[in-house]
Amino acid sequence: MPTPRMWNHGAMSASDDVLATDLAHVFHSWSAQDKVNPMVIDSAEGSWLTAADGKRYLDFSSQLVFTNIGHGHPKVVEAIANQAAKLCTLAPAHASQAKSGAARRVAEIAPGDLDSVFFTNGGAEATEHAVRMARQFTGRNKILSRYRSYHGATSTAITITGDERRFPNDLGTMGTVHFFGPFLYRSVFDSQTEEQECERALKHLEQTIVMEGPSTIAAVMLESIPGTAGIMVPPAGYLAGVRALCDTYGLVLILDEVMAGFGRAGSWLALDHFDVVPDLMTFAKGVTSGYVPLGGVAISKKIRDFFGERPYPGGLTYSGHPLACAAAVATIDVMREEGIVEQAAALGTDVFGPGLAKIAENHPSVGEVRGIGAFWALDLVSDPQTKAPITPEALAATVGAAKQAGLMPFSSGNRIHVVPACNISPEDARTGLDILDSALTAADDAIG
Incomplete structure (x- = not known):
């Protein structure tokens, strides 16, 4: 058993003490613990x-x-402080001004009829619940997602992820199937133009759907613009083509806006560049600028109505947390006011x-x-x-x-x-x- 690291706190500067305490007690993500030096x-x-x-x-x-x-940003910091003074926490069964205000603003930003919002604590949980909703709605299990993607590190989200971070955590894919998306610079389709790449990537996806069996597939999940996997802006027509394939084969389309949304792509949502409306949309990160953790799923009317008379089998202790939702309201308002x-x-x-x-x-x-x-x-x-x-x-x-x-x-x-x-x-x-x-x-x- 390794010998615990001991530190002489009194002999150190304040910053050295912070670092020493961190190394002694903090377990760092995605890291070999003896090699970190934050x-x-x-x-x-x-x-x-x-x-x-x-x-x-x-x-x-x-x-x-x-x-x-x-x-x-002083306006968001002030909004969080004011909310903490008024109502610091609340169980998700109750309504609050912060939660309803944040949901309304997300619905205003989301396209089409994505007017209902389920709040989570971050992007990975948003993936978990979007996938659960799609599986419940369709009665099917498989989720199709692209290689070179990232959707979070919880058990379902990491198997849907398409990059190498999945490998140590993948337990037989747990009902997920991966396919190649368009990426002309490193094309697996031997394309010479963006148009060829788009056409061939869509053909490959359709072949995957057919070979996997549409009756077994709940959803296709894509980052509107893949983020940590390489910031690969899809060619014109690709996301619209995926939407058409989902409609043809009766699949739910989930678009992940966790990283690319809320201004990052020079639009409110990255999907705004592609004129496409998903059935479910995940978000997090920029919705509060990270000031307080918050994520969520924006839900289309048909999926919301599916759960109109039957309970949705999922929930979170901190869903719609007042501090997080107040941060979202202030962040979105600041983004609007300041352009x-x-x-x-x-x-x-x-x-x-x-x-x-x-x-x-x-x-x-x-x-x-x-x-x-x-x-x-x-x-x-x-x-x-x-x-x-x-x-x-x-x-x-x-x-x-x-x-x-x-x-x-x-x-x-x-x-x-x-x-x-x-x-x-x-x-x-x-x-x-x-x-x-x-x-x-x-x-x-x-x-x-």
């Missing part, structure tokens, strides 16, 4: 973080892509699109730049011809160089994602791109 963050404001040693970092990660309105969705769209067209294209021209390690709004990825390669992904060591060196220069990047797989607050100033955005430009020399050095 940065101690003391405070944050806007697009900037301040570490315990006083060094400031420009947050190009929005943490885990959720601080869409930046850190510490934050429009700011994200402008950042994409005026700053990130052209700025990242220039960076790609200067660095052979950047195989492709792709994205929209405040949602971008640099696909880093060790060989521009074969598109072989960059090595983990070279990626770590690049991320390290960025941090050393005062930039907090987001990395996933062989990529660096540019995902700052949706209201980051153009000046700060360009500062971040300049730092990233310099840091990418470490990636270039890894090319033989």
Whole structure:
């Protein structure tokens, strides 16, 4: 049995004590526990973080892509404090102004007749309940989802996830089937154009549906724009084609807006770019800018009515928690009042699109730049011809160089994602791109 780590708290600075206590008692996600070395963050404001040693970092990660309105927005902080003073917590069976107000605002943003909202504590639970609703509604079990996707880390959500994080947790797929989605840069369909990729991906999905048996399938679940798997904006017509296939074969369509929604893609929802209405829509992250955990499922009328006279077999102790819902109300109101969705769209067209294209021209390690709004990825390669992904060591060196220069990047797989607050100033955005430009020399050095 390992010997417990002991710390002399009295002999340390405050920040050293925080770190020592963290290492002694906090179990970190997705990590080998003896290898973690977390940065101690003391405070944050806007697009900037301040570490315990006083060094400031420009947050190009929005943490885990959720601080869409930046850190510490005073109106949202005030709304949370006011709600805590009035009604800090409440069982989900009761109604409250915060919960009804948050549900109404989500319904206003959601397309079509997605007018009912079931609140969860985050995105993974939203996946769990959307899948449960689809299975109950159809009386079928299978869920189809794409490779290169992420839908959460609870037991059902992780099996629906299509990337390698699924492997250690997959218990025989638990009724899930994966298929290939469109991704022209690394096409499995040997496509030469976006149009070919769209057509072939839809044909592949239909073949999968037929071979699996439509009568066994409850739903197709997709991220409107896949996030941590690579920020792959689907080609025109793809999501509409998936909607048509679901209608043809009687399947529920679930769209995951957890990361791509609430301004991130330069629209209220990423699906707004594709003129498609799902039957169920999951959300989380940006709905509160991460200030208080909240997620949920927006539900179409036909599925809501299915549970009109029969109980829905699910619930959560903190569903519709007043503090979280107050944060959602304030966040959505701030986004409307300050035009934050429009700011994200402008950042994409005026700053990130052209700025990242220039960076790609200067660095052979950047195989492709792709994205929209405040949602971008640099696909880093060790060989521009074969598109072989960059090595983990070279990626770590690049991320390290960025941090050393005062930039907090987001990395996933062989990529660096540019995902700052949706209201980051153009000046700060360009500062971040300049730092990233310099840091990418470490990636270039890894090319033989």
